[in-house]
Amino acid sequence: MADAVRIAPLFRCAMEVLAEAGRALPRREVMDEVHRRFEFAPEDERPDRRGRPRWQTHLGWKISEAAAVGWVTRQDGWLITEAGLQALKSHAGDELHRELGRQYRLKRLSGQRSRYTDPRWGVILDALALLEPESWTSYGDLAELSGISPQSVGGFLAENPLPSGHRVLRTDGRVSPEFRWADENRTDDPREVLKREGLEFDEFGRASQAQRVTADDFRQMLSDMGAEPATRRAWLVRGSSVDGRDLVPVWLHKESVSLAGASLRPISPPVPRDELRAIVEDDYQHKSYAAREVKLAEFDAFCNRMRPGDYVLTTSQGKTYVGRITGEAEFVHSPDQRSNLRRPVEWLNPTGPVPFAHLPQPLPAKLQSQADVVELTENLAAVEELLSALGLRGGGGPVKPPKELSFPEVSQGLADDLFTDREQLQRLADLLEEDRQLILYGPPGTGKTYIARKLAGELAEPGAVKLVQFHPSYTYEDFFEGFRPVQRADGQLAFELRPGPFRQLVEAARLHPSDPYILIIDEINRANLAKVFGELYFLLEYRDDTISLLYSAESDFMLPPNVFVIGTMNTTDRSIALVDAAMRRRFRFVELHPARPPVKGLLGRWLADRREKDELAVHNLDAPEVLDELNSRIEDHDLAIGPSYLMKPVIYRREDGLQTVWETSILPLLAEYHYGSPPAVFDRYRLKTLRQAIAVRHGAEEAQ
Structure with missing residues (x-):
């Protein structure tokens, strides 16, 4: 334990060694000098899991904290800074260690934690601060420690590059192919960097498991430092139907x-x-592989991952009970074999269960999971909200209410940029916010994708917007997740489950539940939508429900409420007519057509703006009128020509600019529409014919 190591005088001794040296010292040299000066107890010398004396591990943690507050630098060895020298001089005895703790806490609160209000991110930051050279951990270990999914941990590290981030590897000890240095100009091989730090790799590029710091190791480290080993977690344990019997009344009675x-x-x-x-493989060999995996996950959660102080929820007859775990798991012989594994629980509302309809979101969907044990830590805020509604203290301190998820008002600047009315853009934003899914459809050239991207950029941060384009060969594996071939270090091919763009967006959205995340799907109707969305098709309509995923082990996956989808559809290929009723029910549809606002008159407004800003825009100023005349001759509503074909400055800087785009873009498109028709059909669409018709009409109007 920390008091056995006497970390305060040990840390002071190390700082004095650095101060007397007046130069950077290798870690080993500092440890040797401290060992020579300090009088250790036998408990201090006991080796930890990696064979290092416990006092060295504890001292390494403290030097990491000292580096975080600017007392020590750790480049090319350990070097005390001016701030460290001043602290050593100003704080006598154990006060130096207390001051370090105070400054380190202030540093954490003013750093990355300010953006990540969920205390579980603080657990990850604490753990990485303890991750020394010659050691590594995995995304899975950090996920188990914090209660956050491995994908979200990966997203967090990608968004917040940390000094120890390169020491986070995959579970098998290989560097993740998604790893990127914080400095985009840095090209070092992270594995070579880890080797120089003292990490050992086998012939297949896997780090030594003996040097791995597991979730249990982190918990012990944090506990020894006198810190909470991790944030409080929450769990669902199902007891309403255990081999046909409702055990919840028994649980409430026996606590x-x-x-x-x-x-x-x-x-x-x-x-x-x-x-x-x-043990599970042997004792449950009569069960299927899938059933054994489920049992392993349940037993591991119940026996190893739950801790005293965690919340536990259960349901019976449509009502919910919440309690707090008060002791460790134990195996007890149960006569009816229905309750061999047990934990003591303090039930907080044994006589006042909460109906499902009164539960905060997303608990109703989570509690309907079919698994016997489900981790609810990701929904800890909802559990705390439930406790608050019951008039119970959560035990984790006051919970800061999350920022309300909402879109900002559409600005006049965006409306000016798109040459349209702000009210029309605000209507699109309101439809998206209400239903979360919106499709812009219409003929080509009406600016569907352009407007979608501009609107998304107005409503969400740039990093919270992702665009994909569907095509006939696009699949669920491309879109959400699937197994992909990867080449191992030994040259062999293996398959790994890799996230697609939508899964990546979902995981990023989970990191910031109060911020909108928008996926733009261009040409959404060109793919087999049922095949691409798979089981996610259900969640587009039922956002408050959960489903089991096709490839992942998650049985309670749900789309976060802050994920929005904007699709675009081209009406010319008629595939929009094939969109089924289920798809139409899940999206709001808004048409963009040259004959209707906001597209109507767009070319004229754009050209007027260009004329004010560009003196070269002097040719072909009749383009808006020509386009209107053309569309009046196209009988099919869905085959109209949008103005974006003519919204190119070069058209108005050259005398033949309009003729060129007409011959190379517009007439070929019309020829496709009228495939098989005689050539004379196209005479009515030619630029010369249209201008003549306009001149005749103007002459008739002047004559009147």
């Missing part, structure tokens, strides 16, 4: 929660996951 474990041998929790896997 406990349990799992059946009918075929499980007697165990002494906690049990390492690898050992637990072997």
Whole structure:
């Protein structure tokens, strides 16, 4: 424990060694000198999991904190700074260590945590601050420690490059292909950097598991430092139908929660996951592989990952009970084999269960999961809100209410940029905010994609907008997630589950639940939508429900409410007519057509603006009238020509500019519409014919 190591005088001793040296010292030299000066107890010298004396591990943590507050630098060794020298001089005895703790806490609160209000991100920052050279951890370990999904951990590290970020690897010890340095100009091979730091790799490029810092290691480190090992977690344990019996009344009476474990041998929790896997494989060999994986996940969560102080929820007859775990798991022989694994629980509302209809979102959907154990830590704010509604203290301090998810008002600047009325753009934003899915459809050249991108950029941050384009060969695996071939270090091919653009957007949205994230799907009707969306098709309409994913192990996946979708459809290929009723029910449809606002008159407004800004725009000023005349001769509403074909400055800087675009863009498109028709059909669309018709009409008007 921390008091056995006597970390305060140990840290002071190390700072004095650095101060006397007056230069950067290698880590090993500092440790050797401290060992020579300091009088250690036998407990201090006990090796940790990686074989290093415990006092060295603790001192390494403190030097990391000192580096964070600017007392020490760790480049080319350890070097005390002027601020460190001043702190050493100003704070006598153990006060130096207390001042370090105070400054480190202030540093964390003013750093990355300010953007990530969920305390679970602080757990990850704490853990990475403890990750020394010669060691590594995995995305999965950080996820298990914090209760955040591995994908979200990866997104967090990609968005917030940290000094120890290169020491976070995949579970097998290989560098993630998604890893990027904070400095985009840096080209070092992260594996070579790790080797120089003392990390060992095998012939296949996998880091030594002996040097891995697991979630349990982090918990012990944080506990030894006197910190909370992790944030409070929340769990659902299902008890309303255990082999046909409702155990919830029993749990409430006996103040406990349990799992059946009918075929499980007697165990002494906690049990390492690898050992637990072997037990499950043996004891449940009569079950399918999928069933054994489910059992392993449930037993691991119940025996190893739950901790005293965590919240536990259960349901019975459409009502919810919430409690707090008060003790460790134990194996008890159950006569009916329905409750062999048990934990003590303090039930907080045993006589006042909450109906599903009164639960904060997204708990109603989460509590309908079919799994016996479901982690709800990602929805901890909703659990705290439930406790507050019950008049109960959560135990985690006051919960700051999240910022309300909403779109900003559409600015007049965007309206001016798009040469349209602000009210029309605001209507699009309101439709998207209300239904979360919107489709802009119309003939080519009406600015569907352009408007979608501009509007999305107005409503969300640039990093929160992603664009994909559908095509006939686009699949679920391309869009959401699927197994992809990767080449291992030994040259062999393997398959890994890789996220697609929509999964990446969803995980990013989970990091910032109060900020809108927008996916733009260009040409959405060109793909087989049912095939591409798969089970996600259901969630487009039922945002408050959960589903099981096709490839991932998640059984309670739901689309975050801050994910929005804008699709575009071209009406010329007639595929919009094939969009089924289910698709139409999930999206709001808004037509962009040359004969209707906001597209109507757009070319004239744009050209007037260009004439004010560009003196060269002097030719072909009749283009808006020519375009209107053309569309009046196209009988099919869906085959009209949009103004974007003519919104190119070069057309108005050259005398033959309009003729060129007419011959190379517009007439070929019309020829496609009238495929097989005699050539005379196209005479009515030629530029000369249209201008003659306009001149005749103007002459008739003047004569009147």
